[in-house]
Each structure stands twice: as C-alpha cells, then as structure tokens.
Amino acid sequence: MIRYVHMYLVAILLVAGISMSFPSGRHSKAEAANDMSVHAKAAILVDAKSGKILFGQNMDESLPVASMSKLMTQYLILEKIQKGDLKWDDVYHADATDQDLSTRPGLGNVPLYQGQSYTVRDLYNAMTLVSANAASRALGRMAGKSDKHFVQMMNDKAKQLGLKHSSFVNTSGLNNQDLAPYQVKGTASDGENKMSARDLALLAYHFIHSFPNEMDIEKKELDQFPVTDSYSIPLRNKNQLLPNGKYPYKGAIGLKTGMNDAAGYGIVALAKRGQRELIAVIIDAKNKKGKRSSKARYMQAQKLLDYGFTHWDYQKISPEKFLPTNQQKIPVENGTKEKAAITSKTTVTELVPKNSHSIKAKLTLMPKFLTDQKKRELPSTYQPYGLIEVGASRVIPSNDRKLTELTLSFRKLLFFMLISVIPHF
Known part of the structure; x- marks a missing residue:
C-alpha cells in the first residue's frame, strides 16, 4: 500500500545577535x-x-x-x-x-x-x-x-x-x-x-x-x-x-x-x-x-x-529541536497511527560565528507528497539558493517506522542565515 506523508519541512535558521545581510555589497x-x-x-x-x-x-x-x-x-x-x-x-x-x-x-x-x-x-x-x-x-x-x-x-x-x-x-x-x-x-x-x-x-x-x-x-x-x-x-x-x-x-x-x-x-x-x-x-x-x-x-x-x-567555526544543528509545539506531530494517511512525531535522522552542519551559543530557528511544515513505502529510501535532495547547493537531512516519523522516510531539504533561500544572518552566493 502506498503511504503518503503530507509534509515539507523548511528551515529558517537565525543566529541571535548577528546580522550579515549584504543588499548592496557593503560591510555588515x-x-x-x-x-x-x-x-x-x-x-x-x-x-x-x-x-x-x-x-x-x-x-x-x-x-x-x-x-x-x-x-x-x-x-x-x-x-x-x-x-x-x-x-x-x-x-x-x-x-x-x-x-x-x-x-x-x-x-x-x-x-x-x-x-x-x-x-x-x-x-x-x-x-x-x-x-x-x-x-x-x-x-x-x-x-x-x-x-x-x-x-x-x-x-x-x-x-x-x-x-x-x-x-x-x-x-x-x-x-x-x-x-x-x-x-x-x-x-x-x-x-x-x-x-x-x-x-x-x-x-x-x-x-x-x-x-x-x-x-x-x-x-x-x-x-x-x-x-x-x-x-x-x-x-x-x-x-x-x-x-x-x-x-x-x-x-x-x-x-x-x-x-x-x-x-x-x-x-x-x-x-x-x-x-x-x-x-x-x-x-x-x-x-x-x-x-x-x-x-x-x-x-x-x-x-x-x-x-x-x-x-x-562549524556547529552541528539538529533540525527537529526547532519544531513549533503544535507541529511536533503530523497526520499520516494509512499509517498505523493517525499522527507521527518527527525526529531527525541526521544533523546539519553550518558555519556560524564562534561563541554564538544561542541559536534560534523556525521550522515550518508545508504540504508535499513523498514516495512509495516500497522504495523505502529517498535520496537526499539538493535545492539551491542562488547557485550553491546545500545537503539535506532526513526525518523519520518516530512512532511509525513503516512510513516512508521523509527528506528534509535545506534551501539556502530559507536555511540561511540569509536575510538576517549569513548570505550565500
């Protein structure tokens, strides 16, 4: 049976106290x-x-x-x-x-x-x-x-x-x-x-x-x-x-x-x-x-x-830590349970200013059809911001392992640090 997870996880990462936007190429x-x-x-x-x-x-x-x-x-x-x-x-x-x-x-x-x-x-x-x-x-x-x-x-x-x-x-x-x-x-x-x-x-x-x-x-x-x-x-x-x-x-x-x-x-x-x-x-x-x-x-x-x-310096970030309280579970069609919690299979490594201990992020869930359960594996996707592509992190609903794996794509457009922290190409 084909099972779909209607979700697309997009990350916007903000580092507290830092602003590095270059709208006109000037110093930040x-x-x-x-x-x-x-x-x-x-x-x-x-x-x-x-x-x-x-x-x-x-x-x-x-x-x-x-x-x-x-x-x-x-x-x-x-x-x-x-x-x-x-x-x-x-x-x-x-x-x-x-x-x-x-x-x-x-x-x-x-x-x-x-x-x-x-x-x-x-x-x-x-x-x-x-x-x-x-x-x-x-x-x-x-x-x-x-x-x-x-x-x-x-x-x-x-x-x-x-x-x-x-x-x-x-x-x-x-x-x-x-x-x-x-x-x-x-x-x-x-x-x-x-x-x-x-x-x-x-x-x-x-x-x-x-x-x-x-x-x-x-x-x-x-x-x-x-x-x-x-x-x-x-x-x-x-x-x-x-x-x-x-x-x-x-x-x-x-x-x-x-x-x-x-x-x-x-x-x-x-x-x-x-x-x-x-x-x-x-x-x-x-x-x-x-x-x-x-x-x-x-x-x-x-x-x-x-x-x-x-x-x-580089810092590892676990995406699911930044899920809003009301979005920590998602509805599942034809799953063994009506809702499944989201956990991260991998972390994302980002270069951030040293000594930036307080990292804030907002994760937004958006609809997106995924793949057939029989395939089981979804390749990590890459979506570019500008011209540079960033790797992806996978997410698995933690209490329904029969669900297909969910690919989490971090676009430079959104996982930036772009508008208010660190722009990319």
Missing part, C-alpha cells in the same frame, strides 16, 4: 563589530564548503581582474580533460604567433618557439604556476579550435555557472592592447576581462568542487618547463602565500594572482585549516597609504583569512 554590522576593513576596491570571504559569505565589500561591481580570469581558462581545460575531449599528453605545435607573443618583454610568459611541441600538461602547468599568457592562449586554441570560439566558451560557461557580472575578451586576462594584433575579432582594442569579487569566489568554489584532484598543482611551488627538447626552465609558483613564498600563510593552497594597469594587484586565495576551508578574493589591493602594491594583496588576503579562521 557583524564585520563592523569585529573592526573589519579591507584596503581594496572589492573583496569577499567565502566558506569553500557551503558557499556562505562571511565578509563582502563591493562584491558585485564588474572590474578588470587581469590573470585571475585564467581560472575560467583552467576550468574549461580541466572540463575538456574530464570529458575526454583533451588528454594531458596531447601535443600543441607552436607557430610564429606563439613565439611572437611569448617572447614579448613585460608579459608573463614561458617561451613557445615556432616548430616546437608542448603537451597540454606542460602548457597547463605554465599557465597555473607562472601565469604564462601565451600558454593560456595556446590551450584555448587547442580546446576551442580558435581564440574566438574559446572566448565564447568562457562567456557561455560564465552564464551556466551564474557569474552575473563577468565578461571575457581573451583567454589570458591581458589587456587587448598587449595582445595586438592577436585580439579576438569583435572585441574592443583595449578590452579587459572583467569579473566581480562574488563571481571570482563562485568560480573558485565550482573549480575546487569540480576538480578536487587537480588541487595539487595549485600548491606546487616548483616545476620545470621544457622549452626545447634539450632545454628547460624553472617554473616558480607566483603565489607568495605558499610555504616558500615571501608571505607564507598557514594552510594556503592556491589559487590565482593577477595584475595589470587596469586591474591593479589581486588574488584569489584558498586556505585550509582542519575542516575549515576558505576562499578570499581581493581586487585592486592598496597599502595603508592608498598605493597599489603586490605585497598589499597578500596582506589583505591574509587579513580576510585570519578573520574567517578566528571568528567562524
């Missing part, structure tokens, strides 16, 4: 209370596991981001490899345009000599570790068959991932003037790749969750690039937060730096300590005197990461 009260300020045109700090925003400043302005936009090129190359459309040992044959672009003074590069062959792995490592611009272009030409088509792929993927304030004109993040005469037709002669801080964080989120096995290369500090069959040059990771960098940071993993005249100095930083993993984005960092500097981006990234690791 919680940040102000912790005396947080970032010397940068835009910044964001995000929990890498859930996508929860812990700090935001001018998060949604579309700004030049220089080589930080190579994260999109990396994403698409790894996606092609994952699908089998590219292989790490596939070979690229450099031509005269590669040699010209890769040997121009003042541009980050490894030399790609006409007539020489380079593997996808060689080019990817050069792009990732030293932000080699010609290598990035070469990979785009391999994956997209042309510069123009690959740039279109970048913009299409941005829409697919929900990057609302991003636009790409080339594969590398160079100003188009530096690419002349190899700009993509139809793009501005002085065009720039532009992204918002939120979009960079969201791209980083998808990157680390889609390709977890590729994170080792992000933290690799030294490699070799075979310029010719008999000559190699060292690749030293440009990320100075890594252990042997100028400004080492405990737990630093990656991800991408960027700099040009339009973008200033920026970084997408990823760090992990214990179970906590944080993404920090800095665009156009300044020092205390208001001047741009490479050091400033690392200092501001460290400041954001310190704030996250110092003031936030």
Whole structure:
C-alpha cells in the first residue's frame, strides 16, 4: 500500500545577535563589530564548503581582474580533460604567433618557439604556476579550435555557472592592447576581462568542487618547463602565500594572482585549516597609504583569512529541536497511527560565528507528497539558493517506522542565515 506523508519541512535558521545581510555589497554590522576593513576596491570571504559569505565589500561591481580570469581558462581545460575531449599528453605545435607573443618583454610568459611541441600538461602547468599568457592562449586554441570560439566558451560557461557580472575578451586576462594584433575579432582594442569579487569566489568554489584532484598543482611551488627538447626552465609558483613564498600563510593552497594597469594587484586565495576551508578574493589591493602594491594583496588576503579562521567555526544543528509545539506531530494517511512525531535522522552542519551559543530557528511544515513505502529510501535532495547547493537531512516519523522516510531539504533561500544572518552566493 502506498503511504503518503503530507509534509515539507523548511528551515529558517537565525543566529541571535548577528546580522550579515549584504543588499548592496557593503560591510555588515557583524564585520563592523569585529573592526573589519579591507584596503581594496572589492573583496569577499567565502566558506569553500557551503558557499556562505562571511565578509563582502563591493562584491558585485564588474572590474578588470587581469590573470585571475585564467581560472575560467583552467576550468574549461580541466572540463575538456574530464570529458575526454583533451588528454594531458596531447601535443600543441607552436607557430610564429606563439613565439611572437611569448617572447614579448613585460608579459608573463614561458617561451613557445615556432616548430616546437608542448603537451597540454606542460602548457597547463605554465599557465597555473607562472601565469604564462601565451600558454593560456595556446590551450584555448587547442580546446576551442580558435581564440574566438574559446572566448565564447568562457562567456557561455560564465552564464551556466551564474557569474552575473563577468565578461571575457581573451583567454589570458591581458589587456587587448598587449595582445595586438592577436585580439579576438569583435572585441574592443583595449578590452579587459572583467569579473566581480562574488563571481571570482563562485568560480573558485565550482573549480575546487569540480576538480578536487587537480588541487595539487595549485600548491606546487616548483616545476620545470621544457622549452626545447634539450632545454628547460624553472617554473616558480607566483603565489607568495605558499610555504616558500615571501608571505607564507598557514594552510594556503592556491589559487590565482593577477595584475595589470587596469586591474591593479589581486588574488584569489584558498586556505585550509582542519575542516575549515576558505576562499578570499581581493581586487585592486592598496597599502595603508592608498598605493597599489603586490605585497598589499597578500596582506589583505591574509587579513580576510585570519578573520574567517578566528571568528567562524562549524556547529552541528539538529533540525527537529526547532519544531513549533503544535507541529511536533503530523497526520499520516494509512499509517498505523493517525499522527507521527518527527525526529531527525541526521544533523546539519553550518558555519556560524564562534561563541554564538544561542541559536534560534523556525521550522515550518508545508504540504508535499513523498514516495512509495516500497522504495523505502529517498535520496537526499539538493535545492539551491542562488547557485550553491546545500545537503539535506532526513526525518523519520518516530512512532511509525513503516512510513516512508521523509527528506528534509535545506534551501539556502530559507536555511540561511540569509536575510538576517549569513548570505550565500
């Protein structure tokens, strides 16, 4: 016999005394209370596991981001490899345009000599570790068959991932003037790749969750690039937060730096300590005197990461504890009893401010048909708030085990901490 439970459990979680809404991308009260300020045109700090925003400043302005936009090129190359459309040992044959672009003074590069062959792995490592611009272009030409088509792929993927304030004109993040005469037709002669801080964080989120096995290369500090069959040059990771960098940071993993005249100095930083993993984005960092500097981006990234690791921690929450008194039992059709109590099979783990001992929540029961008893198991569902999805907790009516299991979905739209506590992407 089919048995239905007419219930849908939605959780709205509020943490007492905290308010972290970012309707306009400005600092929140919680940040102000912790005396947080970032010397940068835009910044964001995000929990890498859930996508929860812990700090935001001018998060949604579309700004030049220089080589930080190579994260999109990396994403698409790894996606092609994952699908089998590219292989790490596939070979690229450099031509005269590669040699010209890769040997121009003042541009980050490894030399790609006409007539020489380079593997996808060689080019990817050069792009990732030293932000080699010609290598990035070469990979785009391999994956997209042309510069123009690959740039279109970048913009299409941005829409697919929900990057609302991003636009790409080339594969590398160079100003188009530096690419002349190899700009993509139809793009501005002085065009720039532009992204918002939120979009960079969201791209980083998808990157680390889609390709977890590729994170080792992000933290690799030294490699070799075979310029010719008999000559190699060292690749030293440009990320100075890594252990042997100028400004080492405990737990630093990656991800991408960027700099040009339009973008200033920026970084997408990823760090992990214990179970906590944080993404920090800095665009156009300044020092205390208001001047741009490479050091400033690392200092501001460290400041954001310190704030996250110092003031936030994970806490387990048992949903049924927050059921209103009049909703602690639900009616059951064709069950052994007319009503069944609700108990939680699992807990939900959320990142909350440390020392927030008083957690308040409101659970609302809403009608929803579930599944056939014969199936017994309902998969945990995922329902997105914005673009980040959150796991689910199951609930079983405690005094009628013959009932089908009830899936409890926590939507970021409702289980937030969004309106009044912690917004997500």
